[in-house]
Amino acid sequence: MKFLCVACDEAMKFVEVADTAHGDTFSAVFGCPRCGRRIALLANPWETQLVRSLGVAVGGRTTPHAPFELVRERLANSRLMWTEEAEQRLARIPEFVRPMVRDGVERHARERGYREVTSEVMDEVRSSMGM
Ligand SMILES: [Zn+2]
Structure with a gap:
């Protein structure tokens, strides 16, 4: 599984695991190495x-x-x-x-x-x- 930055057609890289405001969950943050756009995957x-x-x-x-x-x-x-x-x-x-x-x-x-x-x-x- 990999995330792709649609704008750049570039595979996003794992950046960090961060706490979220959604109760006791965390998110895995991924970023595009080209444009710096970030997305986060919320863990269940x-x-x-x-x-x-x-x-x-x-x-x-x-x-x-x-x-x-x-x-x-x-x-x-x-x-x-x-x-x-x-x-x-x-x-x-x-x-x-x-x-x-x-x-x-x-x-x-x-x-x-x-x-x-x-x-x-x-x-x-x-x-x-x-x-
Ligand atoms: Zn990008």
């Missing part, structure tokens, strides 16, 4: 809950920099193995939240010392969200 409550419960900071950074953060981020960015079934479940999640969900699930898996993300791991994340 399920997507909002999913992203929030995965601890994604919405609207920018909220925690101060910590020592060794860079190293930890590098470790956090190394990918875990995903089973085919888990990948398929991930593929059903809306594309714009998928990277955040992937990171959140992998963080959950790492914290518990798992080496692989399975469908069961995704169930754990889901139940930890009370869904």
Whole structure:
């Protein structure tokens, strides 16, 4: 899924996730790299809950920099193995939240010392969200 700026025939780029005035929801903001036009995709409550419960900071950074953060981020960015079934479940999640969900699930898996993300791991994340 990609948004196209109709005026420029240019693919819009993801800019930021922002809080909205529409209750407890957030929007994903996309912008045209050529004319600067912006549009926002309003997440539904399920997507909002999913992203929030995965601890994604919405609207920018909220925690101060910590020592060794860079190293930890590098470790956090190394990918875990995903089973085919888990990948398929991930593929059903809306594309714009998928990277955040992937990171959140992998963080959950790492914290518990798992080496692989399975469908069961995704169930754990889901139940930890009370869904
Ligand atoms: Zn444009």
